[in-house]
Amino acid sequence: MNKRRITIVSVLAMAMIFLSGCGFPGLSSSSDDTIRIAALNTTEQQILASMDQQMIEHYTDLHVTIISNLGSSNVSFEAMKRGDADMSAARYDGTDLTTILGKTSSGNPKTDSETVKKAFQKKYGFTYLPSYGFADTYAWMVTQATAKKYNLNTVSDMKTHASELSVGLDQTWMKRSGDGYPAFQKKYNFSFGTASPMQIGLVYDAVSAGKMDAVLGYSTDGRISSYNLKLLKDDQNFFPPYYAYPVATTKILKEHPELIKVLSKLSGKISVSTMQKLNYQADDELKEPSVVAKEFLQKHNYFEGSND
Template identity: 30%
Template sequence: MRRTPLPLALAACAALLAACGLKPASAFIPSIEPGTIKPIDGLKDAKIKVTSKEFTEQIVLGKIAVLALTAAGANAVDHTNVQGSVTARKSITGGDNDLMWEYTGTGWITYLGETDPIPDPAEQFEAVRKADLQKNRIAWLAPPAPLNNTYTIAVSPANQKKYGLAKLSDMSKVPVPQRTFCAEPEFFSRNDGLRGMLDKYGLKYGSTVPSRNVMQMASGVIYNAASAGRCTFGEVTETDGRIQALDLKVLADDKKFFPNYNPAITVREPVLREHPELTEVFAKISPKLTTQVMRDLNSKVDVDGNDPVFVARDWLKSQGFIK
């Protein structure tokens, strides 16, 4: 799935640091001390190469992994902030990197080529875990995080109140002229995107949702457009920090159309076999990563402008994992 990249200001800062001969922020690991994550003999000085995709949430999760591994005594190599899901994934399957957070929906649909998501999150995790290990020797560590970074639809408080909107089934309450959507081009064309969602909820693109009612735009514009009422319905992702910053209201997917995108640590099977202690490290962290927690962490980057590595560090400290 496409997600929001870091603010341009952070990219500019990274370029400036590189020009000055310093390490860019993407590779900087701040000094930490172990907390409840303590050094583990089996991970002492083990070289573990960590990667992530380029959008905010993935970078924050990648930094969490790097810092947790460092606290556990590993030599964590920070290769986070890779352009695109496929590139990051290939770096794992090809052996250039060892470990990354991945989403169950992405693994199932994008990497394993399945077309029908499994509605139950636990069943989806077990299915992708089994298949990826058998086909690609990629292990998924249990438990997955409860956060769900899936597509969803949001509305402004004014439109929520005006039309009585609480769930996606309520889209039909809105008169056709006002039944307008802001969506990314990718969301418009995906099987698990706009037209599939409309069909699931008894609406039809081209008739009950006229083509002129759908405005395609970049994801960064959609949040403000929905907030300002340029469109009644805006395509967003559940954990984006701008949802709370703009006080957008997320509509419940009451017919369970959208796939589950629960993240879990994925690691090359030979690396896990050599270092089974990895499971212990991340089993402590994953349950703490709820949708609201991730939304808050993303907001600290995308809205407040903080560096992802310090956002990750401060959260790990707040949980007692590190000092």
């Protein structure tokens, strides 16, 4: 009996060591040469994460695993802070300024971006790598017919009809502090008749099908042009610019300095219209983000020779 108990305890102990230690073969869960990239549940983030992954695996011997489907940039931030992830596929400086740092925009995008980069380096040990080159921002959008009906050109134009409008919003934007709905109501001084939170990916269809009068979506979504939606101008400059950057922990960059060089090759290579096209391929042409990323990188020969 005693012998058996020892066996059991040792088996349990072995299992625990197995669990906590070396990781699982085939899953690149947690070994020294694995880079873990956090990606949100948006198409854009998943395409960028796949690009980072394929660039790293193309140029180095490192393995990459993507922690995908995270619900908001808060989650990917926490994942990096806790050490669950080594980098974020894309962070948007405007979002980090208002939600993570809790500051308001200075009105000057350059200053804002510098503030975020410095604070992230100093406070959290995260390094903002060079930007992909495009800015994504929240944008109010309506169909051309709705725009005509209510004579809408700017966000402020919605004020007079706000109580009759039903709008679709990103679930997380509803509640988030900084640049979320509560702050929006204060700045623009109106609220909507009905505001329905929904999956961000579904807002474009909802507005073009007439289920919603207006929706808050991402300016880089490919469906804006394919559905001929009208973007309303953010006349109060409520949404700061959200330039997209890969962000890595300074720790992982010290361990693998080659990452900086590899990821810098993507710097400035993705314009807004490129991103819209890539997003469109994944959202409307039945291609997985990783496939979209692969085709894009192969077409550009993995940006061989750039930034060397």
